[in-house]
Amino acid sequence: xxxxxxxxxxxxxxxxxxxxxxxxxxxxxxxxxxxxxxxxxxxxxxxxxxxxxxxxxxxxxxxxxxxxxxxxxxxxxxxxxxxxxxxxxxxxxxxxxxxxxxxxxxxxxxxxxxxxxxxxxxxxxxxxxxxxxxxxxxxxxxxxxxxxxxxxxxxxxxxxxxxxxxxxxxxxxxxxxxxxxxxxxxxxxxxxxxxxxxxxxxxxxxxxxxxxxxxxxxxxxxxxxxxxxxxxxxxxxxxxxxxxxxxxxxxxxxxxxxxxxxxxxxxxxxxxxxxxx
Numbered sequence: 001x002x003x004x005x006x007x008x009x010x011x012x013x014x015x016x017x018x019x020x021x022x023x024x025x026x027x028x029x030x031x032x033x034x035x036x037x038x039x040x041x042x043x044x045x046x047x048x049x050x051x052x053x054x055x056x057x058x059x060x061x062x063x064x065x066x067x068x069x070x071x072x073x074x075x076x077x078x079x080x081x082x083x084x085x086x087x088x089x090x091x092x093x094x095x096x097x098x099x100x101x102x103x104x105x106x107x108x109x110x111x112x113x114x115x116x117x118x119x120x121x122x123x124x125x126x127x128x129x130x131x132x133x134x135x136x137x138x139x140x141x142x143x144x145x146x147x148x149x150x151x152x153x154x155x156x157x158x159x160x161x162x163x164x165x166x167x168x169x170x171x172x173x174x175x176x177x178x179x180x181x182x183x184x185x186x187x188x189x190x191x192x193x194x195x196x197x198x199x200x201x202x203x204x205x206x207x208x209x210x211x212x213x214x215x216x217x218x219x220x221x222x223x224x225x226x227x228x229x230x231x232x233x234x235x236x237x238x239x240x241x242x243x244x245x246x247x248x249x250x251x252x253x254x255x256x257x258x259x260x261x262x263x264x265x266x267x268x269x270x271x272x273x274x275x276x277x
Contacts, residue, residue: 003054003055003056006036006061007046008060029258065086065100068098074096078104105244118185126190127188129154129161130157147170149184151172155171155174181208181212196221213236241274
């Protein structure tokens with residue numbers, strides 16, 4: 001029986017088991033997907049013994065994504081571009097392979113929910129400069145965005161990220177984030193602000209065009225205060241759950257040999273669990 005897991009510290013909050021166990025049951029596959037809470041001091045040893053522990057691969061969540069990338073014997077283009085890995089698997093020779101599916105998950109969901117997001121080549125405003133923001137910026141650039149504005153509470157961090165991306169992203173100060181919305185076609189919250197247990201995102205949408213799309217990567221709660229405010233204005237919105245679901249697809253295919261689909265039934269199943277949490 002093939003076994004995979006999600007590795008994090010902490011890891012109890014992860015919804016990955018819900019997704020992968022759903023697909024295993026749906027397709028009648030003999031397999032298992034577990035949670036592994038691994039302290040930072042033990043991550044290298046854990047990854048080196050992944051096969052010995054009976055796993056064919058793993059998802060990686062905070063704070064281990066950079067360590068997983070460093071531990072891999074080989075990393076694909078996506079993981080190399082990010083300097084971080086969220087998906088691992090052992091190849092036929094037992095070598096640890098690494099990928100990063102976060103950009104794929106974001107842009108796939110965005111293209112499905114708002115296929116015209118880049119129709120007029122209007123500016124895209126992204127808030128945040130952490131690992132999630134880096135993945136989203138990669139996805140947007142690969143998806144054809146040509147005018148991206150980035151704002152973060154730490155301007156130095158935003159400028160460092162913009163430099164990594166080759167100067168294709170303009171940085172505006174955090175205090176000017178409201179004004180930066182004027183004329184944009186897409187706004188993305190790539191911070192944790194608005195997440196359950198975190199402070200809300202302080203953002204005035206007055207300058208946002210009425211037809212601009214508003215996306216939030218936060219999925220707990222499913223409808224954040226940002227999305228609620230956008231919907232009240234009539235702006236189309238994209239929530240964060242789809243990114244989580246779509247980023248899981250490539251890993252499942254690697255581990256269990258079948259490419260699953262993100263369906264309305266899966267979304268409803270995971271959303272119901274979020275509501276109960």
